[in-house]
Amino acid sequence: MAGKDVLLSVDGIKATYNGAITALHGVSFTLHRGEILALLGANGAGKTTTLKAISNLLPAERGEITAGSILYEGRDVTTATPAQLVRAGLVQVLEGxxxxxxxxxxxxxxxxxxxxxxxxxxxxxxxxxxxxxxxxxxxxxxxxxxxxxxxxxxxxxxxxxxxSRPALLVLDEPSMGLAPIVVQDIFKTLRRLNVETGLSILLAEQNSAIALRYADRAIVLESGVGVLSGEATELRQRDDVKAFYLGQKPAPAPAFTPTSLPAA
Incomplete structure (x- = not known):
């Protein structure tokens, strides 16, 4: 997509807590207008830290961005308060x-x-x-x-x-602790909003199966590093993604059955 369509640009961000604990080691991605992008990964992969960095919420938890940049509509998010970012259309739904x-x-x-x-x-x-x-x-x-x-x-x-009439809705683990039918309803509603209004959505999810079903693209985080990214439809088909991030074991190879030899 053309550069003018980029709504959010995250470039090589590193983040620490208490000046000592490194949570992100150079995460990069872009989100385009009208797109649903999923951040996938296990608990502790860095998803929540990434979202809080985007909304400039890290300082409230003794966290800071130590390298890289985050631009929302071309504006450095660290120059704005979280409230100012909300008024600018970047609105986050926190985990829990x-x-x-x-x-x-x-x-x-x-x-x-x-x-x-x-x-x-x-x-x-x-x-x-x-x-x-x-x-x-x-x-x-x-x-x-x-x-x-x-x-x-x-x-x-x-x-x-x-x-708050967001231009970018940021969601942290929207499926956590909810019944599967409720999760389906929520994700269908988010997709409907995306299609009908052009709302851009960034969501962090451990439930990779549901996220990849409704997202356009995804990036997989592991220990604060982006290890994989691509179109959601393609990632759904990859055996390594199914095995490590969707909890699905690859289908076993067919057992070898020796053919009976004709009698001499």
């Missing part, structure tokens, strides 16, 4: 279904619109769009978020992010 547990579902959603200083009319309009995407949230809109199911809380967290 973070909701305001003592607020209702609808109050949680409204907070996303308030974060970008939306007008009352804009917030009301966006609410209806979220309820159309996640009808379950409309049914539970008066319930306290902390008393709803894990799936409903994840939908709330995603819905609140969408209320």
């Amino acid at each position: 279904r973070h909701c305001f547990r003592n607020l209702t579902i609808e109050e949680n959603l409204v907070s996303g619109g308030l974060g970008r200083s939306g007008s009352r009319a804009e917030i009301a309009f966006d609410l209806e769009k979220i309820y159309a995407l996640f009808p379950r949230l409309k049914e539970k809109r008066r319930a306290l978020a902390g008393l709803t199911s894990g799936g409903e809380q994840q939908m709330t967290a995603i819905g609140r992010a969408l209320m």
